[in-house]
Amino acid sequence: MRFELTEDQRDFAAALDGLVAGSAPVGAARAWAAGDATPGLALWKRIADQGVNALVVPEEAGGMGASAVELVVAFEVLGRHAVPGPWVESAAYLATALEGEDREAVAAGAVATVAVAPWTPYGLDADVAERAYLAAPDGLREATAAEAQASVDGSRRLFRLDPTEVRVAAARAEEAFDLAALATAAQLLGAGERVLADSVAYVKQRRQFGREIGSYQAIKHHLADVRIALDFARPLVAGAALAADGPDRARAVSAAKVACADAAYLASRTGLQVHGAIGYTSEFDLSVWITKIRALVGAWGTPSFHRERILTSLLAAPGRGGR
Numbered sequence: 154m155r156f157e158l159t160e161d162q163r164d165f166a167a168a169l170d171g172l173v174a175g176s177a178p179v180g181a182a183r184a185w186a187a188g189d190a191t192p193g194l195a196l197w198k199r200i201a202d203q204g205v206n207a208l209v210v211p212e213e214a215g216g217m218g219a220s221a222v223e224l225v226v227a228f229e230v231l232g233r234h235a236v237p238g239p240w241v242e243s244a245a246y247l248a249t250a251l252e253g254e255d256r257e258a259v260a261a262g263a264v265a266t267v268a269v270a271p272w273t274p275y276g277l278d279a280d281v282a283e284r285a286y287l288a289a290p291d292g293l294r295e296a297t298a299a300e301a302q303a304s305v306d307g308s309r310r311l312f313r314l315d316p317t318e319v320r321v322a323a324a325r326a327e328e329a330f331d332l333a334a335l336a337t338a339a340q341l342l343g344a345g346e347r348v349l350a351d352s353v354a355y356v357k358q359r360r361q362f363g364r365e366i367g368s369y370q371a372i373k374h375h376l377a378d379v380r381i382a383l384d385f386a387r388p389l390v391a392g393a394a395l396a397a398d399g400p401d402r403a404r405a406v407s408a409a410k411v412a413c414a415d416a417a418y419l420a421s422r423t424g425l426q427v428h429g430a431i432g433y434t435s436e437f438d439l440s441v442w443i444t445k446i447r448a449l450v451g452a453w454g455t456p457s458f459h460r461e462r463i464l465t466s467l468l469a470a471p472g473r474g475g476r
Contacts (some may be wrong), residue, residue, distance in 0.1 A: 178237075220424060234342065235442055279298035299313040299315045334454050335393050342418070352376060352428065411463070
């Protein structure tokens, strides 16, 4: 099977990529980590104006009624440029789980976040979110930000959420979780691609012993391993997006999340190695992606959780000792 984007989807990706690339996303991410959300919120509005928050929201609820394919296309771009903010929480989870006016607000571009224990026990960027929710046994409740929590990625500002007594209309929690995990996988794919591209560019410039370090076979092999890992992860993301409305959605999403996490983490380790000492400095932009990848690997389900879910699904399949 070939997974090819349509012309409209490619145009959407190119337009979004151009918009984000021209909006100083790394500067916005660094400012966000330092506590200045102004550049990041300005970028949020530009992206929201492109309809990213409303992609999976039905048209009758003020959204675009797009498929999960458009969602992963958008989130790969967000990952490639390390765009800060609770995008997965807003445009994937809450855009799916909420109903009524709350969903319409998310579709219109409201900055919203959610904590869904045990996968995401803290509210991402709850200090700047206009709306915060906490998943509870009886659905979603409005919440407020409490104590800040440490994160390996400074641009991912985590907060414990205190629930209020206000319950909001919500449904499709499992579908919302899967779309959030899939969007995270797409972010990892985009971040991995960016680290690989920057690493390839660097080894073509850095010279040692009178020659470019990229000419050494050992470095070529390491970078080729990353290329292969990312190329194997990409069709799993596309397949999971196409299976978003099918019975195998959970297994497909978990496979995509595991593959993208492994590939992006390999990209970050390899990028750190080929950059040498400069790769370890926080001042160098590579650190923005390395720390984000490390944080996203465990976001919306750890690799162990998703591997267990794949195994459980396979064992339960007909002819495998299950039902």
